[in-house]
Structures are given as structure tokens and as C-alpha cells.
Amino acid sequence: MLYREAHVLLDELARRREYTAIGDAANVAARIERLTKLHDVGILVSEETRRRVGHAIRFSPAPPTPVPGKAEPLQTYVPVGDGAETNAHSSTAGPPVT
Numbered sequence: 001m002l003y004r005e006a007h008v009l010l011d012e013l014a015r016r017r018e019y020t021a022i023g024d025a026a027n028v029a030a031r032i033e034r035l036t037k038l039h040d041v042g043i044l045v046s047e048e049t050r051r052r053v054g055h056a057i058r059f060s061p062a063p064p065t066p067v068p069g070k071a072e073p074l075q076t077y078v079p080v081g082d083g084a085e086t087n088a089h090s091s092t093a094g095p096p097v098t
Contacts, residue, residue, distance in 0.1 A: 024069075031067040032076055038065065044076040055083045 032044050039062045050059050058080050064073035 027069060028067075028074070031069075031074065035062070035065055035067075035074070035076055039063070039076075039078070041078050043079055045079065047075050047077070050077045057082055 028046065032046060036042065036044050041062070044062060045053075045059070053059075059077035060080050062076045062078055064075045067074045
């Protein structure tokens with residue numbers, strides 16, 4: 001009987017970790033959405049999104065901003081055009097990142 005109880009407990013713990021990962025991603029996304037108002041931009045993306053996009057879109061870094069639940073300030077990026085563009089970018093952000 002003890003084996004069965006341990007198996008059920010481990011299964012439950014594994015499920016909780018999955019919810020935590022999903023919960024963290026959802027919380028970060030909500031915080032990024034709120035940061036658009038602070039930085040006065042229409043769209044901000046995370047470091048992970050910027051990395052996955054590669055060179056298809058150019059980005060300007062927004063100032064790193066402290067957010068609840070994170071020890072380090074959150075780095076976000078403003079899309080400024082496709083990878084072929086070289087013109088101006090948002091005045092609230094730094095130089096373009098490709």
C-alpha cells in the first residue's frame with residue numbers, strides 16, 4: 001500500500017510543477033503587457049521571444065524594469081521593423097538589436 005501512496009504523491013507533485021511553469025509564463029506575459037503602458041509602446045516582447053524571432057524582426061531594448069515576482073529586472077524589447085529596415089526606432093528604447 002505504501003508504494004501506491006508514494007506513486008500517487010509523486011504523480012501529484014509532477015503535475016504541480018507543470019502548473020507552476022505555466023503559471024510563471026502567464027504571470028510574466030501579464031507583466032510585459034502592463035509594461036507597454038509604462039514604456040508608452042504598443043508591443044513589447046520578452047528576451048525569449050526576441051531570441052526565437054531571430055533576424056526576421058529588428059528590436060530596440062526597452063529599459064530593464066523590476067516586476068513583482070522576479071529577482072532581476074525584466075528585459076523587454078520593442079519591435080521596430082523587419083530585419084531589412086534600418087530606419088528610426090522608438091524614442092523610449094535604445095538602439096536596435098538584431
